[in-house]
Amino acid sequence: MNKNERFVKKITPKSADFSRWYTEIIQKAELADYAPVKGMMVIRPPGYALWENIQQLLDKRIKESGHSNAYFPLLIPESYLQKEAEHLEGFAPEVAWVTHGGQEELEERLAVRPTSEAIIGNMYAKWIKSWRDLPVLINQWANIVRWEKVTRPFLRTTEFLWQEGHTAHETKEEAEKETLMILSLYKDAVETDLAIPVIAGKKTEREKFAGALETYAIEALMTDGKALQMGTSHNLGQHFSKVFNIRFEDRNQNLQYAWQTSWGVSTRLIGAVVMAHGDDSGLKFPPKVAPIQVIVIPISVGDWKENVLPSAQNVESELKKAGLKVKLDDREEFTPGWKFSEWEMRGVPLRIEIGPKDIKEKQVIAVRRDNREKEAIPFNALSQRVPEILQKIQESMFEEALKFQRENTHELQNYEDFKTVIEAKKGFIKTLWCGDPACEDEIKEETMATIRAILMEKEEEKIQGKCVRCQKPSKFLVFFARAY
RNA sequence: CGGGGCGUAGCGCAGUCUGGUUAGCGCACAGCGUUCGGGACGCUGGGGUCAGGGGUUCGAAUCCCCUCGCCCCGACCA
Numbered sequence: 001m002n003k004n005e006r007f008v009k010k011i012t013p014k015s016a017d018f019s020r021w022y023t024e025i026i027q028k029a030e031l032a033d034y035a036p037v038k039g040m041m042v043i044r045p046p047g048y049a050l051w052e053n054i055q056q057l058l059d060k061r062i063k064e065s066g067h068s069n070a071y072f073p074l075l076i077p078e079s080y081l082q083k084e085a086e087h088l089e090g091f092a093p094e095v096a097w098v099t100h101g102g103q104e105e106l107e108e109r110l111a112v113r114p115t116s117e118a119i120i121g122n123m124y125a126k127w128i129k130s131w132r133d134l135p136v137l138i139n140q141w142a143n144i145v146r147w148e149k150v151t152r153p154f155l156r157t158t159e160f161l162w163q164e165g166h167t168a169h170e171t172k173e174e175a176e177k178e179t180l181m182i183l184s185l186y187k188d189a190v191e192t193d194l195a196i197p198v199i200a201g202k203k204t205e206r207e208k209f210a211g212a213l214e215t216y217a218i219e220a221l222m223t224d225g226k227a228l229q230m231g232t233s234h235n236l237g238q239h240f241s242k243v244f245n246i247r248f249e250d251r252n253q254n255l256q257y258a259w260q261t262s263w264g265v266s267t268r269l270i271g272a273v274v275m276a277h278g279d280d281s282g283l284k285f286p287p288k289v290a291p292i293q294v295i296v297i298p299i300s301v302g303d304w305k306e307n308v309l310p311s312a313q314n315v316e317s318e319l320k321k322a323g324l325k326v327k328l329d330d331r332e333e334f335t336p337g338w339k340f341s342e343w344e345m346r347g348v349p350l351r352i353e354i355g356p357k358d359i360k361e362k363q364v365i366a367v368r369r370d371n372r373e374k375e376a377i378p379f380n381a382l383s384q385r386v387p388e389i390l391q392k393i394q395e396s397m398f399e400e401a402l403k404f405q406r407e408n409t410h411e412l413q414n415y416e417d418f419k420t421v422i423e424a425k426k427g428f429i430k431t432l433w434c435g436d437p438a439c440e441d442e443i444k445e446e447t448m449a450t451i452r453a454i455l456m457e458k459e460e461e462k463i464q465g466k467c468v469r470c471q472k473p474s475k476f477l478v479f480f481a482r483a484y
Numbered sequence: 485c486g487g488g489g490c491g492u493a494g495c496g497c498a499g500u501c502u503g504g505u506u507a508g509c510g511c512a513c514a515g516c517g518u519u520c521g522g523g524a525c526g527c528u529g530g531g532g533u534c535a536g537g538g539g540u541u542c543g544a545a546u547c548c549c550c551u552c553g554c555c556c557c558g559a560c561c562a
Contacts, residue, residue, distance in 0.1 A: 020555085036553090038552090038553070090561090093561090094561070150560085217562095232562070301521080304520080334520090335522090335523075336520060337522040337524085338524085339522095340521095340522050353521070365521085
């Protein structure tokens, strides 16, 4: 049998039509379904289980780095949102408003939060009086509503789930340090847990968060060559503290405005996992976040319920004891072949087959989802060998994605090459830029590519040269890409 | 919000151009039987406000008007 043979025949091949493959696999694998309200989706159990795993791992990291969880209200008075002009301007087009309570029209409209800087800033003003109150390090897991014109499951939905961290500090340096610490926390989480390599960097003015001093982001390359922003970390400076009046008396008894940050990742991460790892057979989940890590499939021949099923149940309970997320598929209405394809489509990292031949040999057959490699594992080695294989899968999925990212990162200095590459191969283009927003806008107009990240490597020799487009002296080393 | 495509059973579609018995097909679903190491097969059966509203007509899935929704490609965004 050809290792690359395509067994799943009910979805559009990824290579044929990426967008279609994406929306089909999400529905077939029951990650999400469309809800009655435009742009809203239901996250179904397999999709939500994936989110819970991501959430759990990330929450642990956030807490370990000193933050605590809290919860702020869903509704924000219009006047609060209006305080930061740039912030309001940025979000106004996509805010959903509550205008009535029951039959009664409200005196002041209430915004369904598009993000929580405004409400949190207001509360911080009440809580922060002295340098001794700082830093404030709070995170919240919440839902957000943004009335987007074009939506796609997980990538851009009207309502989405996320975590948003909001911190306040004594000094600008401390806020900047927090912003960068979170950026690397995100990078590490996404690379280690989701097995997706990312580029971490600073955003340009045009891509910056509405109301921030600086925005940093992690960007990943999807398998269709487009970039996806997977997380952002903002240094808010004193923009919000000034309008919300978050003042404190510092160590020298001077009244000062607090320095703030905010940062978040959302259910978009699920879309990233789907697009960065999936293939023509369907989903491919990294073991660390997979809702089911091992699927046990008894080979149902003859009196399999007496001869095979008990051994399969033993395998299941042994692996459960080893702390793994295991499921035994003992349904009699489906053939083993059907089950192989089904669980492959749903992205389960490892399949264990057990049939009469294996029982005679006191072993099982393990098949990896990522490369379909088969391996016989003796019964008595299960609890030791299976976790090892899962770890290998996690690592090689990252290696595979990293290889893809490298192969699709083109370093070049010539604008004609830039245009050709972005059109033909997409991917990242690593090049030099003058720093002029007008130049950036023109590149976007001409190629649909935007600056995804400004590299923070400071070595002077790396940024010496000419802007890829205007040929003026360059100031930044940047990554361009067409983005989601 | 612009351009394009589409809406008929849970899913995928035919039927619409050229109005006319009871709206079909495949998959899925239910029952029974035979199967089962890479998406098995036979027989039987259930399931439809033809997206919604209005109009034309003796008669509308089909023609006309309006509304809504979904997908793709742009502009905007996590």
